[in-house]
Amino acid sequence: MSKLGTLTIGQAPRADITPILDAVIGASVPQRHAGVLDGLSRIKIERDFATEPGQPVLITKLLDGSAVVIDRARTEAAAQHKLAMLEAEGCSTILMLCTGHFASLSTEKARLVEPDRILPPAVAALTQGAQLGIIVPLAEQISSEAGKWAPLGRAPLYAAASPYGGAGVSIAEAARELAGRGAQILLMDCMGFVERHRREAAEAGLPVILSNGMIAKLVSEIV
Template structure:
């Protein structure tokens, strides 16, 4: 049996995500959780990961329960160092707990599982010619993350609603807007969306694909 490492772009452990993994993984499987922002204060996060003007954004959760918007490029650079740390700690498989697109992450020996590389072809095969509606946490991500959905037979519809709470639309409102716009299946495109968010989205009367649940089931087959 190997050892599973998980890397969140926020702070570990992610008490909202790990139960989904625990539900499908062998309890005896050793695990090590790490976060890109581990040990950093809010000021340090602001100084080191502040979004660049016009740059791609990510949103994540901190240990105190608050959320923070960070720059994707800066996050990717810091994540690479964390991957090396997890490998040095003996992890044989490392799962990124983020569905955002990262162009250059790599490991030396461990199997690196990036949801961004798994979700688009898998979801495309599941939905086939149905109209997919995608819920993302930030409206700004609709443009920056759109390229990864090229495998879909039809261009998806989008709506934004944060899993971490905000002044914007609720998840139910976003799901209902997508249903009214013609969506036939919904995808929640963030690892921070959990089962209770799926239930909120299901109020729109459509099937809902939960990214972290799908990824957890797939990962359980290879660890």
């Protein structure tokens, strides 16, 4: 029997993301949710996953609802151990709940689904040369995550707005900015963006691609 594992870079379960999966994946498919930061206090997270100046970062959500920014390389190393755990527990397909780029993640037998390997070619095919505007959570990710969008026919436009709140522009403001700069289609490049964020972005009058919605639909075809 198929068993779906999910791995968030934060703490599981992700109450904001799992309903999107449940909407398209049948209840007959067992699921096991795990997180890279499961069981860790914020103090330990800030120590063991501390960011380094100039190095790629990721942002994720903890069980208490707060957000934390963590180092991508340290997260990738810890994620590999969690993937092995999920595979040992019988997961036949494992979905990374992160659109960030990871260079070295692997599994022995389980099918590993990494959104950053699927979204760029799929979005390129959908947009067919239209000017894409990408909303990322952190301004620092505009440069660190840009390489994965090479399949696009045109260089995308970027704006930063976090799905987890805090200081900075709102999602609606980021979407309007991108529309004003010539974007024709918007992409929300983080698994933390959910349907309410899509509605906010859609106020700019453009089609909005929700990363986790697209990935959930694709994964439902193979589990």
